[in-house]
Amino acid sequence: MVATLEQVFREEWGRVLATLIGFLGDFDIAEEAAQEAFAVAADRWPRDGVPSNPRAWLMTTARNRATDRIRRDRALTTKFGLLVAGSAA
Numbered sequence: 369m370v371a372t373l374e375q376v377f378r379e380e381w382g383r384v385l386a387t388l389i390g391f392l393g394d395f396d397i398a399e400e401a402a403q404e405a406f407a408v409a410a411d412r413w414p415r416d417g418v419p420s421n422p423r424a425w426l427m428t429t430a431r432n433r434a435t436d437r438i439r440r441d442r443a444l445t446t447k448f449g450l451l452v453a454g455s456a457a
Contacts, residue, residue, distance in 0.1 A: 373410055376422045381406075384426050388434065397434050405430035 381402070388398035405426045419425040 372418055373406075373413060376409075376418075376426075377406060380423045380426060383423065384430060387427060388430055391431065392434055392438075397437060398430075401430040401434035401437070402426070404433045408433075 384405070385398055385402050388401055389395055392398050392401070408429055409422075409426060413419075
């Protein structure tokens, strides 16, 4: 299983990262999301098996992780602004 994940990493890392950069418009978020997707794959694939389309699985997982991070960051910014406004009053 490790060999399979290593092979998928070598073959798909560049494509996954490039697609995420195009989708997100941010290299750092794209790279972090891709890393998280491969980490999740390393955890799940030995248990659940390699999906029939590993690249699609990685893209979906990475895109979902990035979307969650962006939402979390926006919520934090909003809450921080409310906190600052509340303490100023």
